[in-house]
Amino acid sequence: xxxxxxxxxxxxxxxxxxALTSLSFGAVSLSFLDVINGFFEDSxxxxxxxxxxxxRTLLAIVVGAMMALSGALVQGVIRxxxxxxxxxxxxxxxxxxxxxxMTFLPDASTNWLPEVALVGGLLAAIVLWLxxxxxxxxxxxxxxGVAMAxxxxxxxxxxxxxxxxxxxxxLLWLTGSLWGRGWPQLTSLLPWLLLIPLxxxxxKHLNLIDLGDDSAVCLGTKPNIIRLxxxxxxxxxxxxxxxxxxxxxxxxxxxPHLTRRLIGGRHQVLLPATLFVGALLLVIADLVxxxxxxxxxxxxxxxxxxxxxxxxxxxxxxxx
Amino acid sequence: MLRSFKLLCLSVLIFALPSLASAVDVExxxxxxxxxxxxxxxxxLELSFADALAAVGLGPIGIAxxxxxxxxxxxxxxxxxxxxxxxxxxxxSLEVIASLKPDLIxxxxxxxxxxxxxxxxxxxxxxxxxxxxxxxxxxxxxxIIGKVVNKNEAMQARLAKHHELMQSYKQTLTVSASFQFGVxxxxxxxxxxxxxxxxxxxxAMGLENAKTGAKDKAYLPVSLxxxxxxxxxYLIVGEYTQPNALSNWKKEPLWKILKSVKNDHISxxxxxxxxxxxxxxxxxxxxxxxxxxxxx
Numbered sequence: 164x165x166x167x168x169x170x171x172x173x174x175x176x177x178x179x180x181x182a183l184t185s186l187s188f189g190a191v192s193l194s195f196l197d198v199i200n201g202f203f204e205d206s207x208x209x210x211x212x213x214x215x216x217x218x219r220t221l222l223a224i225v226v227g228a229m230m231a232l233s234g235a236l237v238q239g240v241i242r243x244x245x246x247x248x249x250x251x252x253x254x255x256x257x258x259x260x261x262x263x264x265m266t267f268l269p270d271a272s273t274n275w276l277p278e279v280a281l282v283g284g285l286l287a288a289i290v291l292w293l294x295x296x297x298x299x300x301x302x303x304x305x306x307x308g309v310a311m312a313x314x315x316x317x318x319x320x321x322x323x324x325x326x327x328x329x330x331x332x333x334l335l336w337l338t339g340s341l342w343g344r345g346w347p348q349l350t351s352l353l354p355w356l357l358l359i360p361l362x363x364x365x366x367k368h369l370n371l372i373d374l375g376d377d378s379a380v381c382l383g384t385k386p387n388i389i390r391l392x393x394x395x396x397x398x399x400x401x402x403x404x405x406x407x408x409x410x411x412x413x414x415x416x417x418x419p420h421l422t423r424r425l426i427g428g429r430h431q432v433l434l435p436a437t438l439f440v441g442a443l444l445l446v447i448a449d450l451v452x453x454x455x456x457x458x459x460x461x462x463x464x465x466x467x468x469x470x471x472x473x474x475x476x477x478x479x480x481x482x483x
Numbered sequence: 484m485l486r487s488f489k490l491l492c493l494s495v496l497i498f499a500l501p502s503l504a505s506a507v508d509v510e511x512x513x514x515x516x517x518x519x520x521x522x523x524x525x526x527x528l529e530l531s532f533a534d535a536l537a538a539v540g541l542g543p544i545g546i547a548x549x550x551x552x553x554x555x556x557x558x559x560x561x562x563x564x565x566x567x568x569x570x571x572x573x574x575x576s577l578e579v580i581a582s583l584k585p586d587l588i589x590x591x592x593x594x595x596x597x598x599x600x601x602x603x604x605x606x607x608x609x610x611x612x613x614x615x616x617x618x619x620x621x622x623x624x625x626x627i628i629g630k631v632v633n634k635n636e637a638m639q640a641r642l643a644k645h646h647e648l649m650q651s652y653k654q655t656l657t658v659s660a661s662f663q664f665g666v667x668x669x670x671x672x673x674x675x676x677x678x679x680x681x682x683x684x685x686x687a688m689g690l691e692n693a694k695t696g697a698k699d700k701a702y703l704p705v706s707l708x709x710x711x712x713x714x715x716x717y718l719i720v721g722e723y724t725q726p727n728a729l730s731n732w733k734k735e736p737l738w739k740i741l742k743s744v745k746n747d748h749i750s751x752x753x754x755x756x757x758x759x760x761x762x763x764x765x766x767x768x769x770x771x772x773x774x775x776x777x778x779x
Contacts, residue, residue: 190576210581214604273597335573342574343598458570458579459550 165425167432174439178224181443185220185450186212190457218345223449223463224442225352226341226404227414231441232362233400234415235422235434236393239369241301244423245478247416248401250308251394254410255315256287257402261409262319262333266326276336277351277406284402287315288395301390339411339464341449348407355403359438362396365389366430373428411445411464413471418444420478444470509627512592512610513599521633522587526606528575529613530555532589534762535625537562538641539634545583547575554755558764581605589628613761615701618683621761645763652770653689656777660716661693666754668723671704674713680761684769707732711741718743719776721754750776 165173187198193208201212233248241250248254260283261276291311295304323333368389371379376386401415418441419433426436448466455461508517526545527533533546533555542563548554550568567583570576573594580588585606593614595602602608609631611624622642629638664681665674675681679701682692693715697703705713718741720729732738743749752772756765 190570190578191582207584210605211578214601215577215581276597340574343577343601345601347600456550458568458576460570460574460576 164427167426167436170426170436171439174436174443178439178443178446181446181450182220182224185223185446186216188450189216189453190460214345218349219341219449220446222344222349222352222407223341223445225349225356226408226411227418227441227443227445228438229352229355229359229400229404229441230411230414230445231418231422231437232359232434233397233404234441235419235430235437236362236365236369236397236400237415238419239365239430240372240390240393240397241305242373243301243305244420245416245475246305247413248397249312249412249415250305251398251401252287252291252308252312252315253284253398253401254405255312255319256290257281257284257405258337258410259283259315259319259322260286261336262322265333265336266322277348280409281402281406284405285398287311288398288402304394335462336409338462339405339409339467340452340460340462341408342460342462344407352403352407355399358396358399362393362400363434365393365396366434369393369430369434373430409462409464411448412468413475414441414444414467417467417471417474507630507633509609509630511627512612516607516609516631518587518607518631520586522585522607522631524583524585525587525589525632526569526580526583526585527589528569528595529572529589529591530559530759531613531616531621531624531761531765532591532611532628533563533566534559534760534764535628535638536632538625538645538763539629539632539637541632541634542566544585545569545580547572554759556756556760556762556765556768558768559760559762562764577601577605587631616680616761617678618680618687618766621680621766622763625763641763645767648767649687649770652774653687655774656688656690658690658777660748661691662717662719663693663695663713663715664719664721664752664757665705666721666723666758667727667729669727672710672720672728673702673704674710675758676700676703681757681769684766685773687766688770688773690773707735707737711737714742716742716746717748717750717776719750719752719757719772721752721757723754752776 183198187193187195191211193201193211197208198212200206201208203209230248237248237251238244238246257280261280264271264276264279291304291308294307319337368384371382371384372386372389379386419437422433422437422440426432444467445463448470449463452461452463452466506517506519508515525536525541525543527536527543528547530546530548533543536543537559540562543566545567546555547569549571552560552568567579569579575595577598588602588606588608590599590602590608590610591613592610593612596610599608599610609628611627612620613624616624626638626642629635662685663674664685665672674695676695676697677692678699685692693713695703695713738744756768
């Protein structure tokens with residue numbers, strides 16, 4: 164455990180360092196001077212730096228932070244550190260919508276994919292809400308969500324098996340990647356950033372819910388309403404990110420958990436801190452994915468899964 | 484005064500004309516594509532486009548070859564010299580493309596539409612259809628590429644030669660039987676149906692494609708029983724892996740009652756040439772393979 168002020172100082176420095184690293188390394192490595200020049204339009208590296216690596220790095224920071232916050236909110240509400248936005252079925256719902264769109268309308272423009280995925284993700288959340296209502300217990304919600312996610316997941320597998328022709332594109336999207344994402348995607352994500360202060364504002368109430376519903380009510384909180392707002396915020400954060408980058412696995416699970424181990428579970432500190440951890444993780448994942456075997460680009464989602472799956476297993480065993 | 488003005492106008496015209504004359508407008512998947520110069524540094528994001536450039540003696544400086552140079556057809560490799568790999572066809576590295584400073588990019592609408600805006604920032608981008616194209620589509624795309632690289636006459640001549648060559652191969656083949664091409668990996672056999680590129684070449688050679696019963700699908704995964712349902716006279720297989728699904732099928736009694744097996748009309752070809760490459764030279768190689776299959 165480290166003190167919050169130290170954590171924020173250290174993680175800010177690390178994030179700046181990693182962002183600069185991410186700007187100078189890739190399939191083509193550039194010197195620090197080239198990176199600086201790349202911000203100006205007359206430089207020969209203008210495209211690589213300003214049009215390509217900069218928006219991609221910023222997107223990694225924003226998406227990483229949003230997914231992590233979403234995970235922290237869900238874990239706070241479900242009161243289980245093993246929960247993640249995946250238990251809401253949002254990313255699987257978005258994935259199913261995207262896969263259906265790609266396989267049944269192969270000639271349709273891929274430019275509409277983010278909107279289709281976003282609608283799919285939000286629909287999945289609405290279905291969950293209709294099934295559970297506002298008054299069900301957290302555990303019922305989690306189990307229903309996991310069941311729905313499994314249902315969407317098997318529907319995805321079914322579609323991929325029936326229509327193998329389009330599998331490549333669909334699989335690529337399903338692993339989650341930052342390839343080819345730039346300023347337009349970053350801009351379309353901006354309105355959703357409003358959810359971050361909303362999420363951070365829930366910190367105090369989430370602490371009270373952590374004490375159990377009865378205590379929370381006694382201390383002046385309305386658990387059902389807080390739960391609804393938190394989950395709705397988490398759904399918005401996840402759905403908007405998945406729509407842009409595809410489902411980047413495990414990020415929403417490991418980022419908040421790692422943060423909790425670093426600085427403890429008080430939500431006033433945990434929620435802002437997890438933004439940094441999520442951003443750091445995704446910037447690293449994308450950097451590694453781009454530089455491990457250039458010019459081949461691996462999906463960042465593959466990287467987070469490679470780190471995330473063993474971490475998850477270790478978590479399961481150490482919790483026993 | 485007037486005379487010198489006239490002279491000025493004339494000289495401007497004379498200097499302006501050649502550049503005007505080289506302006507080319509073609510229709511691509513995104514509307515009208517126009518280019519006012521002859522591109523010299525070309526990056527292609529599908530193998531079929533490299534084939535089209537090779538057909539008129541041009542070499543792209545970058546190819547999305549999945550970082551495996553052997554994916555480019557040997558005949559094409561010979562014609563174009565060395566190139567830089569720009570990564571996977573599905574996710575080409577935009578950084579590497581930009582670092583090559585191309586003056587033309589040829590991309591596939593099926594794979595690269597999402598990065599069209601980015602590609603345009605690097606260089607003028609010609610969007611054609613490659614991945615689900617038929618034999619005829621491919622030749623039409625080659626003709627467009629010929630115009631864009633200012634080699635229209637050479638391309639038309641090459642296409643005429645191609646038709647002549649295919650015709651000469653066709654004349655040696657007088658078999659009335661059904662043909663089916665498929666690729667096999669470790670678990671599945673994918674038949675290339677009547678809508679596929681390979682079937683287009685088979686048809687161009689005056690041969691008949693087996694009826695797979697697939698609708699609007701270029702590739703159809705089948706089991707051994709379904710293969711028996713199609714039951715082509717000749718089965719042409721491209722093996723991506725070894726051993727593959729066929730290794731197991733060969734042990735089954737059903738395998739022995741396939742017409743192609745009974746008459747020993749099953750032959751193996753390079754799956755890369757037959758399925759991935761697509762192009763003028765690829766089609767000629769496939770035609771040669773067919774001649775070899777039917778004359779031995």
